[in-house]
Amino acid sequence: MSNDNNPIFGHGYHPEDIIKFLDEYPENEISKTVIVKCRQCGSNIFTCLIDAFEGVIEVGCTACGTKRFLLDVDEWGDEDEPEYVECPLCEENKMNQFNIAVGFVYRASGDVKWVYIGNRCISCGVIESCGDWRINYGPTDEMESNV
Numbered sequence: 356m357s358n359d360n361n362p363i364f365g366h367g368y369h370p371e372d373i374i375k376f377l378d379e380y381p382e383n384e385i386s387k388t389v390i391v392k393c394r395q396c397g398s399n400i401f402t403c404l405i406d407a408f409e410g411v412i413e414v415g416c417t418a419c420g421t422k423r424f425l426l427d428v429d430e431w432g433d434e435d436e437p438e439y440v441e442c443p444l445c446e447e448n449k450m451n452q453f454n455i456a457v458g459f460v461y462r463a464s465g466d467v468k469w470v471y472i473g474n475r476c477i478s479c480g481v482i483e484s485c486g487d488w489r490i491n492y493g494p495t496d497e498m499e500s501n502v
């Protein structure tokens with residue numbers, strides 16, 4: 356479930372500011388946050404399709420066009436309802452371009468318990484979490500490495 360009933364926003368000038376934002380996000384203990392980079396060209400600016408209820412996220416590199424799914428799902432299902440992440444505050448970001456990061460909450464076993472997606476608007480710098488969901492299985496090494 357997401358924190359839709361409790362929206363909070365931060366602000367930052369760099370992708371790394373998403374890490375600080377998620378560290379201070381309420382009601383979690385995020386141990387690690389990874390900034391998503393394009394595996395083809397190294398860019399960190401993406402459009403992002405997400406269904407936070409189903410736990411599916413696909414990013415598209417704005418520099419080279421490469422698309423890829425993050426974490427543990429690699430295709431959209433028939434029941435999924437992907438939506439483009441949009442800036443919650445500004446109207447400048449009509450291309451819906453963001454820095455994206457994934458924050459991990461761990462179980463005592465070391466497996467991932469929860470993931471938080473952080474996004475920073477490259478137009479106005481507003482940072483939010485566009486979705487978060489629970490992970491119900493283990494081991495989670497493979498999904499954890501796919502960011």
Ligand SMILES: [Zn+2]
Nearest residue numbers: 393396416419
């Ligand atoms: Zn790229």
Ligand SMILES: [Zn+2]
Nearest residue numbers: 442445476479
């Ligand atoms: Zn914005």
